[in-house]
Amino acid sequence: MKKLKVDMNMGKNLRKLRKENGYKQKEIIAQINVLGIDVSRSIYARYETGELNIPVSILIALHYIYKCSFDAFFSGLDLKVYQKKPISIK
Numbered sequence: 078m079k080k081l082k083v084d085m086n087m088g089k090n091l092r093k094l095r096k097e098n099g100y101k102q103k104e105i106i107a108q109i110n111v112l113g114i115d116v117s118r119s120i121y122a123r124y125e126t127g128e129l130n131i132p133v134s135i136l137i138a139l140h141y142i143y144k145c146s147f148d149a150f151f152s153g154l155d156l157k158v159y160q161k162k163p164i165s166i167k
Contacts, residue, residue, distance in 0.1 A: 087151065088128075098142075
């Protein structure tokens with residue numbers, strides 16, 4: 078099985094937010110599970126280490142739990158690659 082390429086590492090931001098809000102991984106996972114999203118501790122740990130891309134459903138759940146802006150997840154990432162001149166379609 079081929080691994081997915083992790084394009085940007087938001088894991089550091091996930092860990093930072095979790096610690097700033099005083100949660101342990103097992104507590105965050107319990108909160109996510111209460112919201113109806115099934116995630117295990119081992120999978121969540123891989124999000125934090127950058128081994129796996131983070132599903133949008135997890136980001137939405139964390140946004141709700143932490144009451145933070147979505148910008149907090151992308152803080153410090155090099156987004157310049159996406160600031161290219163737009164292509165004109167006629």
